[in-house]
């Protein structure tokens with residue numbers, strides 16, 4: 001099932017520098033949001049905060065009705081304990097620019113590892129699910145391959161299958177095609193496109209504006225740790241008045 005994501009006044013600092021500066025954002029359950037913005041604007045940090053890979057310095061993140069990320073009680077920051085964090089992370093899949101597959105495990109082992117270890121799934125059940133996911137990403141015949149035997153595009157599709165094996169309610173993609181040779185970008189975007197609106201809430205950082213236009217319900221445009229434009233895809237991408245967005249689009253198109 002998909003879940004809403006609600007960000008309230010998110011602040012994140014690294015060594016005194018404010019990297020996320022009061023981010024407010026509501027993401028509807030099951031929707032697709034693309035985050036655009038120049039390098040260094042805080043896009044990765046925002047995804048990493050949602051996935052508990054970074055600690056917040058302020059603000060709250062809620063995922064779904066019951067799951068509370070961080071909560072400010074008065075001035076004090078309330079932190080989840082490690083069990084609560086693990087429970088929340090189990091519902092969030094993340095796909096990185098570098099695919100991060102385990103190099104010494106086969107494609108199948110990469111995919112069944114987390115469901116067996118984290119969700120205590122039986123091997124047989126995990127394997128069945130992995131095979132159906134490999135089919136879904138077009139790699140049914142490759143389950144016994146080692147990651148390095150695959151192209152970058154194929155490895156990234158395995159990484160997507162691995163994230164999906166946990167049945168996530170939220171999927172975060174951080175520039176999933178930026179490390180790929182141009183001819184391999186399409187096959188990965190195609191897989192992501194098929195996932196869109198299938199009942200997972202998706203947040204995608206990408207410079208692929210054509211893809212964003214096709215797939216995203218909403219666009220969020222970030223600059224220097226702030227959201228400077230957000231709204232329905234066409235409204236944002238076709239806004240001739242917004243010079244920041246226009247200038248950015250001119251650099252990536």
Ligand code: ADP
Nearest residue numbers: 014015019037038039040041042043044045046
């Ligand atoms: P983007 O993904 O939009 O390119 P990032 O979120 O990666 O931007 O980075 C935003 C800013 O935060 C950059 O200036 C970067 O140098 C800084 N930053 C990111 N992670 C760290 C870190 N772990 N320690 C210090 N600074 C960081």
Ligand code: MG
Nearest residue numbers: 043044045175
């Ligand atoms: Mg980044």
